[in-house]
Amino acid sequence: MLTTTARRASAAGLALAAALTTTPALATATSTAASTSTATATAKSSAGTGLDRYYNQRPGWGSCAKGPDDAMGRDLDKAGVQCADVLVPLDYADPRGRTITVAISRLKATDTRHRIGSILLNNGGPGGPAVQSPPDVRKMMKKTGPRYDIIGFDPRFVGRSTPLDCGWPVGTDIRSAGLSRASFERQVAFKKGLADKCRATSGSVLPHVSTRNTARDMDVIRGALGERKISYLGYSYGSYLGTVYTQMFPGKYDRFVLDGAIAPADYGPRLLKGSERENEQALSAWAAWAAKRHATYGLGSTRAAVLDTLDRIVAASARGPLTVGKGAGTFQLDDTQVPFLFIAGNSDDTPETRASFAEQVSVLAKAAKGQPTELSPEFAAALKSALTGGSPNSGVQAAIICGDKPAPRDPETYWKDIQRSRAEHPIMGPVANNISTCAFLDTPREQPTQVRRDAKMLIVAATGDPRTTYRSSLDLHKQLPSSKLLTLKGANRHALYGLYGNDCVDNKVNTYLATGKLPKKDETCVKQAD
Incomplete structure (x- = not known):
């Protein structure tokens, strides 16, 4: 919707504008028979699918700086962040074929006694990178931050991930x-x-640029990290990606926060x-x-x-x-x-x-x-x-x-x-x-993802969001009955948690990330006076 500034530009940025950002969706979708079987195989990571080598890889963590002129990488190194590349197939229907790399970063948990797990980040866009984001997100998470391995990643073909x-x-x-x-x-x-x-x-790779493939990459990252489940923070388009992941990989997710969320029908070329x-x-x-x-x-x-x-x-x-x-x-x-x-x-x-x-x-x-x-x-x-x-x-x-559509x-x-x-x-x-x-x-090669199963998550939305509208967030909430909606009244703002400075929103999100317990009912915060 990046660094705090960059994340704002990505999540709230035009990318949105039209679609930008907008939008999202999800689901366990109906797709071609080949892609459906591939998704099922990916979720199970079962022997014989050809995906084992991807799930079983272990990242080679090292310096984030790629050279003397890489200021972002040097800043990440100073902040204690490690970087690595994860190998994924270009085409999940052909896992033994051409491969690409997805760049990831990690700020390890320091409160190891109370460690919760890994939380993946997506800043929206679509096309927003997140390798640079773990230090900012740790600050946003306050006392909860040290309990997570915070994982940034640049989605396939974005930033450092085999860029298109x-x-x-x-x-x-x-x-x-x-x-x-x-x-x-x-x-x-x-x-x-x-x-x-x-x-x-880029014609040879365009057929493989899709949210469903990025969700598959996320699950490979989960496997490479050695995690049974992953948590997630996604802004704007990232809310769509997060919903898609819950539909494709049920049972593989823990605490999900979707900020500036968009409903399935609203995501697409328009x-x-x-x-x-x-x-x-x-x-x-x-x-x-x-x-x-x-x-x-x-x-x-x-x-x-x-x-x-x-x-x-x-x-x-x-x-x-x-x-x-x-x-x-x-x-x-x-x-x-x-x-x-x-x-x-x-x-x-x-x-x-x-x-x-x-x-x-x-x-x-x-x-x-x-x-x-x-x-x-x-x-x-x-x-x-x-x-x-x-x-x-x-x-x-x-x-x-x-x-996608x-x-x-x-x-x-x-x-x-x-x-x-x-x-x-x-x-x-x-x-x-x-x-x-x-x-x-x-x-597109695959049909859009459809929401076909419920998912527990926290949806965050402003009533005056001009990118992913509040109506769209309400629609997604209705499709996921076990979700809870955190509304900020009176704000014409896209992307809230940790970016807007509303203590009510930030504290409620951090409580969920710390405890894993959704509020018993939908909750509302009010815009603070300027």
């Missing part, structure tokens, strides 16, 4: 459809071009579809905050005036790209890119994040008037990453999202949804309903 690179010239494919049919047609061409690049550079109302409610709440600070940001003295400023910025970007920054740090932003920035800055209602977002909107408002602008280092870096600079893992988020192929399907959404959701509708890169990639 689609060769994209951008950091994300999330865009608005814009204000016109012409801008939508440009999006169709843009998404098709990204899909073609990914197929050309992850943001259905979150328009929550996103615009969060945007409206931010507008009221900014209006009280009109003297600082100049965006309008009422909520309505601030929202009108956003509309004017989008309209101006449709007439011609806005120029922001100067010199080598200049960016051109059109009406497919500006609304993305409005979503990206709107998944957190803390004063610090709201102030940062208001500063960015002030820059865009000046650009809409043709005035010169200067970017903060943070805003410039974010624009470069999202809009111009593909990372070594560029495209992995889309590949994961596309690998098929997307509609016909562009007209998206255009009709976009047009229907404009009246009620003029900014968010064309983003949430825009055509996906998945429309141009191959259909």
Whole structure:
């Protein structure tokens, strides 16, 4: 949703935006006969399946630093974290075939007398790494942290785990459809071009990029760690991964915390579809905050005036790209890119994040008037990453999202949804309903996981979550009757435990992790005053 900062970016990050994050799901799914038998064999790890060598391996723990320039690795070494690679099959239906490695890290329990076991981490995204996260999570867990071996891992094809690179010239494919049919047609061409690049550079592995395979990797990690059961902390997309694991590997899990959880039906190539109302409610709440600070940001003295400023910025970007920054740090932003920035800055209602977002909107408002602008280092870096600079893992988020559920192929399907959404959701509708890169990639090999068995877990959710909506968390809770729901009222925030600073939420999660006992009934916390 990383280090505390990185985890926020991953769990709350756009990846979500649309799907981002969003979503999740689960289950013991119906799949092809071959994949079903493979999953069963994996769960049992029985002789003759060809998976024994993976389950029976023992990690070669060592330094996390991969060289003199590996600052993250050096920091992990200083914190007492050990790193290793775990071997897994590329294709679980062919365990004797090609292999890949999954990078893991471990911060060992220091209270060995009261050790509980290993807890695995996933920071969302999808595509968020977690090798770097154990030191931060130990701090979040407070007195309970020393009782766990805290295990970070980068999911297959992410970060240090046989990374996938689609060769994209951008950091994300999330865009608005814009204000016109012409801008939508440009999006169709843009998404098709990204899909073609990914197929050309990574086509041989794309069929094996899926949440079900990542869940299988998790169980291999469990076996390699010598654990009968594992505990788990998953944010955003990580909630989906966690639910999938409980369905595929019943009896292999202990204490599961799913934060910013998403229900099965809501996970897939159109992850943001259905979150328009929550996103615009969060945007409206931010507008009221900014209006009280009109003297600082100049965006309008009422909520309505601030929202009108956003509309004017989008309209101006449709007439011609806005120029922001100067010199080598200049960016051109059109009406497919500006609304993305409005979503990206709107998944957190803390004063610090709201102030940062208001500063960015002030820059865009000046650009809409043709005035010169200067970017903060943070805003410039974010624009470069999202809009111009593909990372070594560029495209992995889309590949994961596309690998679980098929997307509609016909562009007209998206255009009709976009047009229907404009009246009620003029900014968010064309983003949430825009055509996906998945429309141009191959259909996944397996059927999506379905929730077919109950699972005990703690689901954490904010009532105003603009990414994985509270409605979706409630739906998942209903599908898992033995789960308990911990609700934070009054927060427009995605990802809570250890990240948001709500003592009530943090203490209740830590009590569960310490005792293994879910509360007797669903519980509610209230947002603390700013």
